[in-house]
Amino acid sequence: MPLVSTGELVSEARAAGHGVAAFNVITLEHAEAVALGAERAEAPAILQISENAVKFHGGRLAAIAAATSAVARASSARLSLHLDHVMDVELLRAAHPEGFSSVMFDASKLSYGENVKATADAVRWGHERGIWIEAELGKVGGKEGEAPLDAHAPGVRTDPAEAAAYVAETGVDALAVAVGSSHAMTERTAALDHALIGSLAAAVPVPLVLHGSSGVPDDEIRQAITSGMVKINVGTALNTAFTGEVRAYLDAHETGVDPRKYLAPAREAMAGTVAGFLGLLK
Numbered sequence: 001m002p003l004v005s006t007g008e009l010v011s012e013a014r015a016a017g018h019g020v021a022a023f024n025v026i027t028l029e030h031a032e033a034v035a036l037g038a039e040r041a042e043a044p045a046i047l048q049i050s051e052n053a054v055k056f057h058g059g060r061l062a063a064i065a066a067a068t069s070a071v072a073r074a075s076s077a078r079l080s081l082h083l084d085h086v087m088d089v090e091l092l093r094a095a096h097p098e099g100f101s102s103v104m105f106d107a108s109k110l111s112y113g114e115n116v117k118a119t120a121d122a123v124r125w126g127h128e129r130g131i132w133i134e135a136e137l138g139k140v141g142g143k144e145g146e147a148p149l150d151a152h153a154p155g156v157r158t159d160p161a162e163a164a165a166y167v168a169e170t171g172v173d174a175l176a177v178a179v180g181s182s183h184a185m186t187e188r189t190a191a192l193d194h195a196l197i198g199s200l201a202a203a204v205p206v207p208l209v210l211h212g213s214s215g216v217p218d219d220e221i222r223q224a225i226t227s228g229m230v231k232i233n234v235g236t237a238l239n240t241a242f243t244g245e246v247r248a249y250l251d252a253h254e255t256g257v258d259p260r261k262y263l264a265p266a267r268e269a270m271a272g273t274v275a276g277f278l279g280l281l282k
C-alpha cells in the first residue's frame with residue numbers, strides 16, 4: 001500500500017479517541033517487524049528513524065530510509081515514515097527528498113527562547129513542503145549519551161501554560177511532553193502524571209506525544225490515551241525483544257554463525273511486541 005502521512009494517522013486517532021504508535025527502526029528487521037505487527041493487529045503505525053539511528057548507519061539516511069519505505073509500501077498495513085529527535089538542521093532538510101511526511105525537531109536542549117526560534121524555523125520549512133512537525137517542551141531524559149533522568153525531579157515536567165505559549169509561538173503540529181516517562185527504560189515501571197496530561201491536553205490545541213513508552217505499563221498507556229495522549233513512541237521494547245532472542249540463540253549455540261538463525265526469531269519477537277502495543281491503542 002502507498003505510504004500514508006503521519007499527520008493523517010495522528011488526526012484520525014485523535015478524532016476517534018485512540019492512540020497511534022510510532023516504532024523506532026534501527027535495522028531492516030525492525031522495519032519488517034513493525035509492518036508484520038501492524039498487519040497482524042490490523043492497525044496503522046508510524047515507522048520512525050531517529051538521528052541516532054542515522055548516526056549508526058554512518059550518518060547516511062538514504063539506505064535505511066529507502067529500505068524502510070520499501071517495506072512499508074509492500075505491506076497491507078497503513079504505515080507512515082517519520083524522522084525522530086532531529087537536532088541537525090541538515091538532517092531535517094534531508095527528510096523531504098527521502099519521503100518522510102513528518103519530523104520531530106528536537107530543540108529541547110536549548111533555552112526556551114532559542115528552542116522557540118529554532119523550532120519556528122523548522123516549522124516554517126516543513127509547512128512549505130507539507131511536512132508535519134513535532135517538537136518537545138520539557139525534557140524526556142534517558143536518550144543515548146545522556147544520564148538517566150529522574151522523571152520525578154521538579155522542573156523536568158512540561159508546564160501547561162508554557163506549552164500553550166510554545167505551541168502558539170512555534171506553530172508545531174504536535175507536542176512531545178514530559179509527564180513521567182523516560183527513554184531507554186527496560187522495565188515497565190514508569191508512573192505517569194495523568195492530571196498533568198489532562199491539563200496539557202486542555203491547554204494546547206495540538207495532539208500530545210508520549211516518548212519513552214517502552215517503560216510505561218499497559219494500563220498507564222491506556223489511561224494516558226484517555227487523558228489526551230495521541231502519539232505513543234516505542235523504541236526500547238523492540239530492542240529488548242530483539243536482543244533477548246539473539247542472546248538466547250547465541251547462548252545455546254556457541255558455534256553458530258548464520259545470522260538468519262537468530263535474526264528470524266528476533267524479528268518475530270519484535271513483531272509480537274508491535275502487535276501487543278497496537279492492541280492497547282484502540
Ligand SMILES: [Zn+2]
Nearest residue numbers: 183211212233
Ligand atoms: Zn523520544
